[in-house]
Amino acid sequence: MSLHSQIEALLTEHFSPEVLSVENESHQHAVPPNSETHFKVVMVAGAFEGKRRVGRHQAVYGALDEPLKQGVHALTLHLYTPDEWQSRESGAPESPPCMGGSRAG
Numbered sequence: 001m002s003l004h005s006q007i008e009a010l011l012t013e014h015f016s017p018e019v020l021s022v023e024n025e026s027h028q029h030a031v032p033p034n035s036e037t038h039f040k041v042v043m044v045a046g047a048f049e050g051k052r053r054v055g056r057h058q059a060v061y062g063a064l065d066e067p068l069k070q071g072v073h074a075l076t077l078h079l080y081t082p083d084e085w086q087s088r089e090s091g092a093p094e095s096p097p098c099m100g101g102s103r104a105g
Helices: 003-015 053-063 082-087
Strands: 019-024 038-044 074-080
Touching: 003 019, 003 038, 003 053, 038 082, 053 074, 074 082
Parallel strands: 038 074
Antiparallel strands: 019 038
């Protein structure tokens, strides 16, 4: 099972999200083709109610302990409660361009 699939499955299992988007952004970085090292997660879940940003991130890192040990270099998290998501005028922010040097080819 790919890291991408593992991340999606674990987040679904642990948080029962209303919205879940897991995007492999590795191709935007200086890594070999078909890498699974950089991910962006957008998730909306009632489980985040009453939790501050740090608590939300800790909960996600805890759920993804195993995949993170398998070579994930970067994990961008955009975590919202259903009310926070509804009040946003547009979805999650776009990822900034990679500043890590030349791209591998």
